[in-house]
Every structure is written in C-alpha cells, then in structure tokens.
Amino acid sequence: MIGFPHLLAPDFLHTLGLSLLHFLWQGAALAALSAAALAVLRNASTRYVVAVITLVVMIAAPIVTFLAIRPSESLSAPITQVVIPAVSPVVKAAPQPAAATSDTSPLPAGVLNWLVGVWFAGVILFSLRTAGGFFLITRLRQRDVNPLGTGVLGICREMQVRLGITGTIRYCQSLHLDAPAVLGWFRPVVLLPVTALTGLTEVQLRAVIAHELAHIRRLDAFFNLLQVAAETVLFYHPAVWWLSKRIRAERENCCDDVALVVCADPSEYARALAQMEEWRTAPHLAMAANRGPLASRVARLLGLPEKGSSLRNAGIVFGALCLAIALTAGNAFFGLVRSASAHSLSSWQDVAPEDQTTGGVIVIRAPRPDPRPAASRPSPSPAPNSNSGDPQAAKPQSFVDGMKAEGFDNLSADELISLKVQGVTPEYIHEIRAEGLQPSVDELVGLKVQGITPEYIRKMRAMNLNADLDQLIGMKVQGITPEYIDSMRKLGFQPDTDQLIGMKVQGITPEYVEEMRKIGFQPDADQIIGMKVQGITPQYVRELNELNIHPDADAVIGMKVQGVDASFVQSIRATGLSPDDDSLIAFKVQGVTAEYIKALQAAGFKPDVDDVVSAKVMNITPQFIELARSHGFKNLDLDKLIELKHADVLE
Numbered sequence: 001m002i003g004f005p006h007l008l009a010p011d012f013l014h015t016l017g018l019s020l021l022h023f024l025w026q027g028a029a030l031a032a033l034s035a036a037a038l039a040v041l042r043n044a045s046t047r048y049v050v051a052v053i054t055l056v057v058m059i060a061a062p063i064v065t066f067l068a069i070r071p072s073e074s075l076s077a078p079i080t081q082v083v084i085p086a087v088s089p090v091v092k093a094a095p096q097p098a099a100a101t102s103d104t105s106p107l108p109a110g111v112l113n114w115l116v117g118v119w120f121a122g123v124i125l126f127s128l129r130t131a132g133g134f135f136l137i138t139r140l141r142q143r144d145v146n147p148l149g150t151g152v153l154g155i156c157r158e159m160q161v162r163l164g165i166t167g168t169i170r171y172c173q174s175l176h177l178d179a180p181a182v183l184g185w186f187r188p189v190v191l192l193p194v195t196a197l198t199g200l201t202e203v204q205l206r207a208v209i210a211h212e213l214a215h216i217r218r219l220d221a222f223f224n225l226l227q228v229a230a231e232t233v234l235f236y237h238p239a240v241w242w243l244s245k246r247i248r249a250e251r252e253n254c255c256d257d258v259a260l261v262v263c264a265d266p267s268e269y270a271r272a273l274a275q276m277e278e279w280r281t282a283p284h285l286a287m288a289a290n291r292g293p294l295a296s297r298v299a300r301l302l303g304l305p306e307k308g309s310s311l312r313n314a315g316i317v318f319g320a321l322c323l324a325i326a327l328t329a330g331n332a333f334f335g336l337v338r339s340a341s342a343h344s345l346s347s348w349q350d351v352a353p354e355d356q357t358t359g360g361v362i363v364i365r366a367p368r369p370d371p372r373p374a375a376s377r378p379s380p381s382p383a384p385n386s387n388s389g390d391p392q393a394a395k396p397q398s399f400v401d402g403m404k405a406e407g408f409d410n411l412s413a414d415e416l417i418s419l420k421v422q423g424v425t426p427e428y429i430h431e432i433r434a435e436g437l438q439p440s441v442d443e444l445v446g447l448k449v450q451g452i453t454p455e456y457i458r459k460m461r462a463m464n465l466n467a468d469l470d471q472l473i474g475m476k477v478q479g480i481t482p483e484y485i486d487s488m489r490k491l492g493f494q495p496d497t498d499q500l501i502g503m504k505v506q507g508i509t510p511e512y513v514e515e516m517r518k519i520g521f522q523p524d525a526d527q528i529i530g531m532k533v534q535g536i537t538p539q540y541v542r543e544l545n546e547l548n549i550h551p552d553a554d555a556v557i558g559m560k561v562q563g564v565d566a567s568f569v570q571s572i573r574a575t576g577l578s579p580d581d582d583s584l585i586a587f588k589v590q591g592v593t594a595e596y597i598k599a600l601q602a603a604g605f606k607p608d609v610d611d612v613v614s615a616k617v618m619n620i621t622p623q624f625i626e627l628a629r630s631h632g633f634k635n636l637d638l639d640k641l642i643e644l645k646h647a648d649v650l651e
Helices: 010-040 044-069 109-142 149-162 196-200 202-217 220-233 240-262 268-280 294-303 310-350 399-405 413-421 426-434 442-451 454-462 467-479 482-490 497-505 510-516 523-531 538-546 553-562 566-573 581-590 595-600 611-619 623-631 638-647
Strands: 090-092 145-147 169-172 181-182 189-193 361-363
Touching: 010 044, 010 240, 010 467, 044 220, 044 240, 109 202, 109 220, 109 240, 149 169, 149 202, 149 454, 149 595, 169 196, 181 202, 189 202, 196 202, 202 220, 202 240, 220 240, 240 268, 310 454, 361 510, 399 413, 399 426, 413 442, 426 442, 426 454, 442 467, 454 467, 454 482, 467 497, 482 510, 482 623, 510 523, 510 538, 523 553, 538 553, 538 566, 566 581, 566 595, 581 611, 595 611, 595 623, 611 638, 623 638
Parallel strands: 169 189
Antiparallel strands: 090 361, 145 169, 181 189
C-alpha cells in the first residue's frame, strides 16, 4: 500500500509531502489560537462557531500550502546537470539528464515519498472506518424499528412545531439503541429506544426529544460529516482530534440549551442525562443526547462552578505557548527550505549568461581573482560577537539570574523557555508587581501575549475598574480603551468589567445607543447587549412602530429572537386578529401562520387570539376538523375539538 504513491509524478509527491509536513506546525498554531479563543468566550454557540471555522481553516491549510509551494513550469522543465570546475578556469560538461525539479526540501526525496505512502495508507484505513459507520447507520434505519405510539408521536410533533422545524421527520422506536439518536442527513430519523420511553418521565422525554430535534434544526449531521472528513485526511495531527472533540462537546451544549427551553427544570434534564449515560450505546456518526462529557454538561446545566477562571486562563496560556512553539517550528522549517533554495540559486549565479544555452551545455566559470594588491584590499569586518573591548567589562546578568532576582528560582526548563519566547523580562515582572498584581508564570505569559503593559493597567484603574488578571486579559483582547469606557459612561451606563467586555464583543458603539434612544428605548447595559446580539436595528423598530406596535426593550428582543417582523404582523392582521406583543411572540413560537388561521376560519370557526394558540399547541388542523365531522360530530367549537384531540379517540 505504501508503494502506491510511486505511481504519481515525483513533483506531486514532493509538494504533497512538504504540505503535509508544513501542516504539523500550521495545525498546532491554529489549535493554539482556537484554544485561547475558546477559553475567553462564554457562549456555547459562539465557541462552536469558532471551533468549526478553525476546523475549516485546518482543512484548507494543506491545500493552500500545496498550491503555494508547487514548482513552476520553469523549474519542472528538464535542465542540464551543472558541473563545478576544480582547477580550470573554464570547463564544459557533457549534457546529462537531471531531476525534474531542484530539491529544496530539508528531507531526502526518499523519506518524503515514504511519508506520503504512510499518509495514503492512513487515509484509506480511516476511510474504511467511516464506511463502516455509514453501514451501521443504514442498518439501524432499517433494522427492528417500530412506529411510535400516538401519545409519544404527538409529543414529538409538538416539539417539532415549537422548534420551528417544517421538514419531514420520521419518528421510530428502536430495539437496538439505549439512548435517543438522530440518523440521516436529508431525511432524518429520530430513534427513541424502549429504555427512554419507559425509563424517562414525560418532562424528561420532552427535553430529550427537543435535544435531538435541535441537532436537526442546526444541521449538525452535516457538520459532523465535515469533522469525519478532517479526521480522515488529517488523522496524523493530534490538534485535529482535540478540536473535533471540542466541537462535539460544544454541539451538545448548544442542544442542551434548546432542551432547557422545553424542560424548565434543569435538574430533571440533568437526571435524564445521567440515566442515559449508563445506557450509552449510539453509533459514532449519529447525533445522540448522551454524547459529550457528562460531568461538565450536568455542572453547566445546574449552574455549578467548573473552575471557569482558572480554566480560561490555562487555555489562554496553553494556546500562547503552543502558538509560540508552532511558529518557531514553522520558522525553522522555512529556514531550512530557504537555505537549501539559496544554496541552489547561488550555484546558478556563477553560470556565464552568454554560455547558458550553448548547445545544451552549461559552462561554469571559476571565480576570478582580485587584481588588486593584497595591501590595498579591504580588511574583513570583525565578527559582531567578537570579544573586542575591555576584558574587565562587567558581565551582563543572565535571564535565569534575573528571574531568580524576581523570586522565580524554581522554574522548569519549559517555563523559562515560555517566558523568554514571549519576551517576559525581569523588568516587566517588577513593573507588573508594582501595580499590586502577583501573577504566576502562566499568567505572566498570558499578560505579555495580549500586550498588557503597566500603563494599560494604570489607565484601567484610573477608570475605577479594579479588574483581576482574567478581566484585564479579556478587556485587552477586545480592545477596550479608556476612551471607549468614557463614551459609554457619558451615555448613562455604569457597566462592570464583564458588561464592558460583552458590549465591546458585540460592537456596541455610542452611535448605536443614541439611535436606539431616539426611537424610545432606554435600555440598561444587559438589554443593549441583548438587542445588539439579536441584530435589532432602528429600521426594524421603526417598521413595528408604523404598525402601532411599541415594544419595550425585553419585548423587542423576544420578537426579534422569534422572527416577528412587520410582514408577519401584517399577514396576521389580514385575518382579522390583532394580537399584542406577547401574543405575536407566542404565535411565532407555536408556528401559527396566517394560512393556518385562514384554514380554521374556512372550516367555520372564528377563533380569537388565545383560541388560535391553543389549537396550534394541540395540533388542531382543518384535516382533524373534517375527520371529526366524518364521525358525525357537528357544531363543535374549538374547546370540544381540543377535548377530542386530547382524548385521542378519532385517530
């Protein structure tokens, strides 16, 4: 199998091998940046997006590198072998065929070919692993699946409506799974095992179903395919596996957040997760509710502390250290390549231009001697590190001695390297401590990486912000300046450090605040952050105001979250109903449309706003009304229809 790459062109193998080697430091650098970003971000959805984008960049990195370093046509054309003369001023060499390209790799071509062969073999093995996963999913979709009972099916459809999923989803009971899972991409199937149907309460079951439907709404199955592709092609890099694991963990956190909207009691949902963890049987390519680290998910659901501050700081420091090491390795690798290229180029510079194309023979001229007398030739410059000068001059203090003078006398080699690489000096430590901070080695590295200076700390203190180390790093990362803080305070805000970071992350400017106030809002710091997060613009609010809808800050956030806009309001009013702010949000949550209301009216009903919501929750459709009439029921109002639906006597 390893011999298969020998069937490919040597140029292609050479460039592919270098691209795969370059990804070793590129992947480490991308993982380091991602680790630092994930440590700072608090929102699970934002962390998920950052991790997925990083994975996409990882996939693209070898491709871009391959295109960047592939040999040009001039280099890949046949050339004549160069023979360097030993004594004679001019020597002509007999033409001989040479390699297709000049090897600028720091590794022999044979080693690169062997590495590419190993990579090919690994890709094939992991492809077989993926194919096995697809086969397992296909069997689970077809093997011993039974339709759900009417009651559970009603819960599933209710959850689907609440989450705004309009596509066709198949719900089945599985005898071979021990935890709920989603299978399929274009025609998804939600499999509910017997253990879940019998071992979970209705509240827990609703939350678990909502979790699975959240996977479908978020298109998680397609992003999971992207992860599988990255794991297959870049299997040799640990950073890819680490990032893929983080993506799966954050994906489950995002779906847990959706489930909590349905299950108002986090402890109930946490119990369901703990119970399903004991069952835990689901294929790798399936979206299952019991995926991810149980302890951290349960702690997150219950609001328990998870050593957040120390973990974030450790993530930033770890990311900075890995980034420095990766960039150093990449620079060293590029140095070897440049050195090899320069050596090859220097040999060409000795070729006489007039003889380069003489009959297919390259003529190399010997270096001409300097005709000047030896006495008149310039003397060589002394080496920059020569020991000229006063031999009694004071010896400068070493970096290790400087660290010991600042109290760091038991540093490991890794810690010393990390401090030195990031430019942490004894003087910097002394100045930071003068500001009343006592950072550890890791914290010093984090401060230096973000460019936090004693002057920046003093400026923040002058703004009456007694920020700790984590908050200082967060503010510096987001570019918070005294001018920005002053502009927010002049607008009447008194944000704390975390609110300031949130405002800057969301891009809240004085202009945005003033525009919101001109149209009647007086939001506090949290509300203005929420408005900006949801993309609420002055134009959006003005369109609602023109329809005589004047929501407050909380209401407008809820309306924007649910997708209530002017066109939706106009379509509902065209049916004769005039719902208020809360009812409009309820309509959108339950999936009530103008077409649904018109269908009820066409069936002979004149529902009010509350009736419409109740009917939609209970899945009262025009088809159900016709079914009731076909069984002889006449003159039914909506209350009676809802009772019939709840009793489940017609289906």
